[in-house]
Structure formats: structure tokens, C-alpha cells
Amino acid sequence: GAGVSQTPSNKVTEKGKYVELRCDPISGHTALYWYRQSLGQGPEFLIYFQGTGAADDSGLPNDRFFAVRPEGSVSTLKIQRTERGDSAMYLCASSLTHGTSSEQFFGPGTRLTVL
Amino acid sequence: AQSVTQLDSQVPVFEEAPVELRCNYSSSVSVYLFWYVQYPNQGLQLLLKYLSGSTLVKGINGFEAEFNKSQTSFHLRKPSVHISDTAEYFCAVSGAGTALIFGKGTTLSVSS
Numbered sequence: 001g002a003g004v005s006q007t008p009s010n011k012v013t014e015k016g017k018y019v020e021l022r023c024d025p026i027s028g029h030t031a032l033y034w035y036r037q038s039l040g041q042g043p044e045f046l047i048y049f050q051g052t053g054a055a056d057d058s059g060l061p062n063d064r065f066f067a068v069r070p071e072g073s074v075s076t077l078k079i080q081r082t083e084r085g086d087s088a089m090y091l092c093a094s095s096l097t098h099g100t101s102s103e104q105f106f107g108p109g110t111r112l113t114v115l
Numbered sequence: 116a117q118s119v120t121q122l123d124s125q126v127p128v129f130e131e132a133p134v135e136l137r138c139n140y141s142s143s144v145s146v147y148l149f150w151y152v153q154y155p156n157q158g159l160q161l162l163l164k165y166l167s168g169s170t171l172v173k174g175i176n177g178f179e180a181e182f183n184k185s186q187t188s189f190h191l192r193k194p195s196v197h198i199s200d201t202a203e204y205f206c207a208v209s210g211a212g213t214a215l216i217f218g219k220g221t222t223l224s225v226s227s
Contacts, residue, residue: 004158033214042119042205042217043159056214091159100147100166100209106158 002026004107006092012113013082021077021110025094032075033104034067035091043091049075050098082114117142117208121218128225130198136191136221138206148189149207149215150180159205165189176200201225 005024013019025032031050035043045059049069057067064082069075079086089111093104122137140146150162163174170182180191189206206218 035215035217040219042121042207042219043215044217045214048214059214093159103161103164104215106151106160108156108158 004092004094004105006090006107006110008110009108010111010113012115014115015082015084017082017114019079019082019112021079021090021112023075023077023092023094023107025073025075025092026105027073029094029096029105030072031095031098031102031104032069033093033095034075034077035093037089037091037109039088046077048098055098079112082112084114087112087114117144117146117210117216119206119208119216119218121204121206121221123221124219125222125224128196128223130225130227131195133194134192134196134200134223136204136206136223138189138191138218140187140189140206140208142187142208142210144210147209148180148182149209150174150178150189150191151205151207151217152176153203153205153220155202162191162204196223196225198225198227 007022033048034046037043047057052072064080067077089109091109093106095102095104118141120139148165151159163172165172165182173179203220205220207215
């Protein structure tokens, strides 16, 4: 079956603009995670959803970042007033349920470049 | 707080040689440990995980790792690597119900 997909694969924007990054999880997976991976670093947790609700958003760096999952499937990560420091690979993962025994399946990522 | 240290940023090896990628963690609670691989232009893929039980864990593609609680390590090994093993490898830790905390990654470069 289809894996986790993310669109767009690449996004180039100008400083100060608003961007939306989309994640389509594996069908039936209730948990969805967003990570950010800067160059030369490992992925850093941003937020995770259990169903439609954000169960843990402690990794969001500031209030310019926001994510939604209105129907418990597709999720959108929204970044307002982008800054050059937001440039990174944004990864999405989904798992059947939340918990260490439930494997997270990762998408290929969206590479965001803020000029 | 939990953290992961991958001791080598780059590991060059020749094909068919053995390899060990080192990972140390710190945590004040019980931990669960993972190794992920990221091939060029692909998403992260789980290689193996330690949740409990036997400290020697076998994963996909001939990789294995050993959980050593006294040394707080979870090193990844393969007895004979292939060109196709060239990739970025990430060690990660989590507690019960918490998010994955990743190391900075180790680039494994296999040459002929």
C-alpha cells in the first residue's frame, strides 16, 4: 500500500511569507508526527497528533508554527512570517497508534528554503 | 531529559568489511532505543529497535545492535557491508509515551 506522502517535495519562499506543508499519512494510522531536520542534524520533534487533536506540541519553536489535522487524516504544517532560520527538511511520520511499540513510518520530507 | 550522542559523523569502509556505528544515550528513565537509516532522497526507515528482553537485537539488511545498560550504549554492527549500505544512520531514544529524540547521524560510505 501507499506510504506516507508529503507535498510539495521542495518549497522555496521569501522571508516573511506564509507557507503550508502537507502530509498524507498511511491510511488507518491514528498518530501523526512532524519533525524538522536541519542540515547536518538529526530530526527534531515538533508536534504529534492522536486523531484530530494535537497531543503534544512542545517541540514547536514559536507561535509562528502551527499544525492542524481537522479530519484525523491529512495534516498541514503552517509557518507564518518565515525566517531564513526556518530553512530545513520537514518530515512527517505516522504510526498505527501512539507508543514506542508502534513503528513510525516516515515520508520523504519537504525541503523548505527561505531566501 | 533524554539525549543521544553518535560518536562518529562519518565512517568510511570498504565493501565486505565489518562496521560498527556508535551510539550513546542518556536518560533518567527507562528507555527504548532505535536505529533508522536514510537513503539518499528517501524517508527514514526503521532498521531495528530495542524495547525490552534480549539485549542483542537483529534488524533488517543484516544489521544488529546490542543494548548495554551499564555503558549506556546501543552500537549498530554489520559483519560485512555492501555498497548499497551507503546511507545516513540515526540512533534515537524515547521514553514511554514520549517523542523520538534523534542523534545527529552517522554517514556510512562504502566503497569498492
